[in-house]
Amino acid sequence: MSLEPGSNDHEASLARSTERSREIEAEIAKDPSKFRILTGDRPTGHLHIGHYFGSLQNRVRLASLGIDTMILIADYQVITDRDGVGPIKERVYSLLTDYLAVGLDPAHATFFTHSSVPALNQLMLPFLSIVTDAELRRNPTVKTELDDTGGRPMSGLLLTYPVHQAADILFCKANLVPVGKDQLPHLEQARVIARRFDERYGRADASRPVFPEPDALLSASGTVLGLDGQKMSKSKGNTIELRxxxxxxxxxxxxxxxxxxxxxxxxxxxxxxxxxxxxxxxxxxxxxxxxxxxxxxxxxxxxxxxxxxxxxxxxxxxxxxxxxxxxADPGYLRQVLADGNARANAIADQTLSEVRAAMQMDY
Structure with a gap:
């Protein structure tokens, strides 16, 4: 699938993704243990009711079914289009508090931050070698994020945003990513990288590729607009925050x-x-x-x-x-995040070991 399809290609792709999502829901009902989900948010502000009805409610449903759920607090992605991190520690813990308050259970969900998982970020290097500058510049996700910056120059991190998102998904070998239809292009980039890595570098285990190609699970809920009738956005001040x-x-x-x-x-x-x-x-x-x-x-x-x-x-x-x-219990919050970071690091280290073996760099 092209990363910037024409309207017919886009409609066909959406139809395929919709049909596949229905099939996946049926598979989940039979055996949720087959799946691992990756999802998450940037800590650029506080979560609001649009996040809740648009994605959090569904995350709780999926995790409660017994699906292994990896939830990324994407702190490195805060600086894709900003000059600083702002009150990032407070916002990271605010996200975590919201996650737990809405019903996400650490027994079924792993909460972690980008900056705490070095092996995840190291995957960016081999992944960048198998995508082109032209592909990244015409990626709809990059275009949308750039439009939202108000005309400031594109940073290298923003240009490679889809590759970082691919690393988020593939480091833990997530095979399912809940998304809205506008996020399908960034998931397709992860699928492309998984295929190309296998084609270029081979496999650590001859019986299977290093990375599975993740499927999209399309959200069934519609968009909740802001109180002014525009797109609900933390930056526009038109939201009702969960807190x-x-x-x-x-x-x-x-x-x-x-x-x-x-x-x-x-x-x-x-x-x-x-x-x-x-x-x-x-x-x-x-x-x-x-x-x-x-x-x-x-x-x-x-x-x-x-x-x-x-x-x-x-x-x-x-x-x-x-x-x-x-x-009222910050110690518990710190422990939940520490435990999640530890698990994410163990998973990422194992994946990086397989990547290095496939690339014949395990020396």
């Missing part, structure tokens, strides 16, 4: 954008702001947006915001309570 109180949540929702039509309907194309709030309430209530809109009827923007506030605060109350408990 916020009920009162903070209520104040933010009061400022959310709606429209002048008192009749509430779910019409994302023509009423994106109202429909987004309806969708948020539906997600928290476990109902369809259409049902929520029908029930609200002529309640207007005020009634809609009241329902969103009540449903979110009720849904997240136990998560916020658990989060407060975790924040």
């Amino acid at each position: 916020m109180t009920a009162d903070e949540t209520a104040k933010l929702i009061k400022r959310a954008v709606t429209d002048s039509d008192r009749h509430i309907s779910y019409d994302p194309a023509n009423r994106p702001e109202v429909s987004n709030l309806v969708n948020v309430a539906a997600l928290a209530l476990g109902r369809t947006p259409e049902d929520v809109a029908d029930e609200l009827g002529d309640a207007g923007g005020g009634g809609l915001k009241k329902l969103v506030t009540e449903s979110l605060n009720e849904y997240f109350a136990p998560i916020r309570a658990r989060r407060a408990e975790l924040e």
Whole structure:
């Protein structure tokens, strides 16, 4: 598959990935032990409800099924487009606290940071030898990240961002990566690197390639927009963070954008702001947006915001309570991260040993 496909190729690729995701879900139901997942986030800010409904909820589901789940706190990727790391230690532990509060269990999930796993990052060297400058420059992930920098010059780390992501996936031999459809190109880069490594350098074990080609598991949830109707983003200040109180949540929702039509309907194309709030309430209530809109009827923007506030605060109350408990025990948080880093290092060291053997560099 091309890294920058035309529209027909893109649609065909998406159709294949969608069908494969359905097959994988069926396989998971039969034997979850066949899979290892890699997922994670950059510690550039605090997680919000868009992260929760878009990915965290699904991670909890998959890990609870017994799938070995590797969760990366991608601290090195903070500096792909920034001049410094900011309050990175606080943000790393904030991410970890959110992960644990929403229900990710260290018994099934391994939490680790880039900077703590040297062998993972060393894989960048052989991987960079099997991709071209042209491939990286036309990679949609690189283009999107560059557009978000506001026109600043591209750093070498940003240019090689997809290769670093490939190392994240392949170091632990993850064979499953939960993604949205816009993230398929970066997963394809990892698949390309896995194939090319085998073709160029061979295998440490003649019976199997060093790296499996990971599959995408497409997310079924739609996008949750920000309170202004735009893309939810930590940098835009239009989010409701998981760590916020009920009162903070209520104040933010009061400022959310709606429209002048008192009749509430779910019409994302023509009423994106109202429909987004309806969708948020539906997600928290476990109902369809259409049902929520029908029930609200002529309640207007005020009634809609009241329902969103009540449903979110009720849904997240136990998560916020658990989060407060975790924040009060920093020693436990440090231990969870230390244990995760130790396991990630053991896995990465073994993989690097196989890579060196395949490259005849094991001396």
